[in-house]
Amino acid sequence: MTTRWVFITGAAAGIGRQTALTFARRGYAIGAYDIDDAGLATLATEIEAAGGQIVTGHLDVTDSDEFGRRLDEFAGHSGGRLDVLLNNAGILLAGAFEDISLAAQQRQIDINVKGVTNGCHRAFRHLKNTPGSVVVNMASASAIYGQAELASYSATKFYVRGLTEALDIEWGAHGIRVIAMWPLFVQTAMTENVSTGTTDSLGIRLGPQDVADAIVAAVEETRIDKLIHRVHYAVGTQTKAMSVGSRFSPAWLTRLVNKRLAHS
Ligand SMILES: NC(=O)c1ccc[n+]([C@@H]2O[C@H](COP(=O)([O-])OP(=O)(O)OC[C@H]3O[C@@H](n4cnc5c(N)ncnc54)[C@H](O)[C@@H]3O)[C@@H](O)[C@H]2O)c1
Incomplete structure (x- = not known):
């Protein structure tokens, strides 16, 4: 069987790392990229010790030239295949909008958008050159409705949602699936020191393995996913309930629920 190759950004820690380990256990070859070179080295050791195949490289996703170089190197290892691109690298800034410096917010937009x-x-x-290829973009439950105390972060995930929906339609003609993952809060370094009204109301209930399993399942789509041409994958029962609720509730009610959840 042909080995499938997955390219993961932000692979040194959190969801990206867990997803790399999960794909590796399923026999995929891994391309792991991050600004955290030490984290990548320990990931490579772990995957190789378990008999898996991995290539790693430094990548700041805001640098488009570096992105191009890493992809070319990856293709050199994979024989030109890119079965899965996981755009996972991201940062989150929490707090009152006016208290977060503009420079920090712009950096967040640079990375996430x-x-x-x-x-x-x-x-x-x-x-395009890999039959059946898939792009997985990390959206978030904060793209269901704008989130107080996560204003810019939430807005970046609305961008990811829009880009995913548009490219899914455009790139269908090239045989490329484009999908988005929608977890609510996940226990990673990203949420370690985050305390907002919404994290207080909803808790941080998901672990990185929950998201990794959902990503692998989404990539290896079910017959029903294929039939309904599923683009968005809510992760966890809370997100599923919120996304269904927001589809059927009137705008004023969705706003009120979000305001209450944010304690504002
Ligand atoms: N943790 C959550 O609650 C949660 C919820 C929904 C969605 N997400 C999304 O999942 C993705 C991963 O989040 P996580 O919780 O694993 O975060 P994390 O902080 O645990 O890991 C993020 C990784 O991205 C890397 N990274 C940061 N800036 C980078 C850059 N410029 N270039 C390349 N790599 C960079 C970091 O070094 C780190 O290894 C993000 O897109 C995040 O928005 C997270």
């Missing part, structure tokens, strides 16, 4: 754009754009020709 431009990083995903860079990945999709640079990867296109590799994806």
Whole structure:
């Protein structure tokens, strides 16, 4: 059987790392990229010790040229295949909008928005040359309704949602699936020191393995997913309930629920 190759950004820690380990256990070859070189080295040791195949490299997703170089190197190892691109790298800033410096908010936009754009754009020709390729973008439950105390973060995930929906339609003609994952809060370094009204109301109930399992299942789509052409994958019961609720409740009620959850 042909080995499937997955390229993961932000792979050194959290969801990206757990997803790399999970794909590796299923026989995929891993391309792991991050700004955290030490984290990548321990990931490579872990995967190789378990008999898996991995290549790693430094990548700041905001640097589109570096993204292109890493993809070319990856394709050199994979024989040109790019079965799965996981645009996972992201950061989260929590707090009152006016208290978070503009420089920090702009950096967040660069990573969460431009990083995903860079990945999709640079990867296109590799994806196009790989039958059945999939792009997985990390959205978030905070793209269901704008989140107080996570305003810019939440807005970046609305961008990811829009890009995913549009490219899913555009790239269908090239045989490329484009999907988005929608977890609520996950226990990783990202949420370690985050305390907002919403984290207080809803808790942080998911672990990185929950998201990794959902990503692998989404990539290996079920017959029903295929039949309904599923693009968005809510992760966890809370997100599933919230996304269904927001689809059927009137706008004023969705706003009120979000306001209450944020304790504001
Ligand atoms: N943790 C959550 O609650 C949660 C919920 C929903 C969605 N998400 C999304 O999942 C993704 C992963 O989040 P996580 O919780 O694993 O975070 P994390 O902080 O645990 O890990 C993020 C990884 O991305 C890397 N990274 C940061 N900036 C980078 C850059 N410029 N270039 C390349 N790599 C970079 C970090 O070094 C780190 O290894 C993010 O897109 C996040 O928005 C997280």
